[in-house]
Amino acid sequence: MPAxxxxxxxxxxRSVRVYVVVQNLDDASPEWIIPAKSATCILESxxxxxxxxxxxxxxxHDINSPVSSEDGNLTQNTSRAQSRGHRSRSQRGHGGTSGADFFAQDWSVVKVLEEYDPMNLDEVSRPYAYVADYVVPVDLSVSxxxxxxxxxxxxxxxxxxxxxxPGSDETGRKKANKQRxxxxxxxxxxxxxxxEIRWYVVVNGDEVRDFPEYPQE
Known part of the structure; x- marks a missing residue:
């Protein structure tokens, strides 16, 4: 169970659905945005x-192999323009092998996530997805x-x-009026x-959501 x-x-x-329609993203699935093809389509947009x-x-990302830094983050330095300086393309924490579709997003500094409870049969999808700039897969525990x-x-x-x-609206920070x-x-x-931009723990009970295969009679 990836977390x-x-x-x-x-x-x-609703915003996801509107965005996908307005941007005409044929490969995006607005009810479940994390499959590799869908996530790549949305992130590229x-x-x-x-x-x-x-x-x-x-x-x-396909051409250049990511370099593993000492703390386990996959990093590749690049910039949209020289004035922006260098940045780590992928920000994710150490450890974690769960969620193959999630690791297909390693090329992007922005990540998308979904939460899901396979035991809840009343929902096709949750009321929201998540957009993040820092993600740590949790296999057993994390500080x-x-x-x-x-x-x-x-x-x-x-x-x-x-x-x-300090001007960010992230929980735990002091809110302030600011221009930048x-x-x-x-x-x-x-x-x-x-x-709000804040910290979340996102649990996905079934990232694949395959249909069960029944034997043919």
């Missing part, structure tokens, strides 16, 4: 639409405080941070304005 600690915001299902996002491309500290250190060191320091916003805050404003 993830993530820093991000909820993307309401983000980079095509929003030039404030750090440059990322799945074709670059939440340690991962939050890693994220804080990354934000402080980044020349083009995803959120703008980070690229992840701008993405939130484009996809789901008013939604």
């Amino acid at each position: 993830y600690l993530c820093h991000g915001f909820r993307w309401h299902r 983000f980079y095509n639409l929003f030039d404030f996002l750090p440059y990322c491309s799945p074709s670059d 939440i405080a340690e991962e939050m500290q890693k994220y804080e250190e990354r934000v402080k060191a980044d020349r083009d941070p995803p959120i703008m320091g 916003t980070g690229w992840f805050e701008k993405l939130r404003d484009q996809l789901q304005r008013g939604e």
Whole structure:
């Protein structure tokens, strides 16, 4: 049962449906956005639409093998323009082998997630998906405080941070009126304005959701 600690915001299902239709994303599945083909289609559309996002491309990921850093994050430095400086293309924590479709998103600094309870037969999909700029797969356990500290250190060191320091609306930070916003805050404003950016634990009871195979009579 894949579980993830993530820093991000909820993307309401109605907004997902509208986005997929308006952008004419034939390969995207708005009720279940995480299959590799669907997630790649949606994420690529983000980079095509929003030039404030750090440059990322799945074709670059195919060509260049990711380099494993000391803390286990997969990193590749690139930028949309030289003025933006260098950035880690994939931000995910150490450990974790669950969720093959999720790891197909390694090329992107933005991730999408779904939560799902296979025992709840009253829902085809949850009321929202998740969009994140930091995701840690949780196999057994993870130190939440340690991962939050890693994220804080990354934000402080980044020349083009995803959120703008103490002014962010992330839970645990002091809200303040500010003129500047980070690229992840701008993405939130484009996809789901008013939604909080905060830490979530997302559990997905069945990422594949295959139909059972019954023997033919």
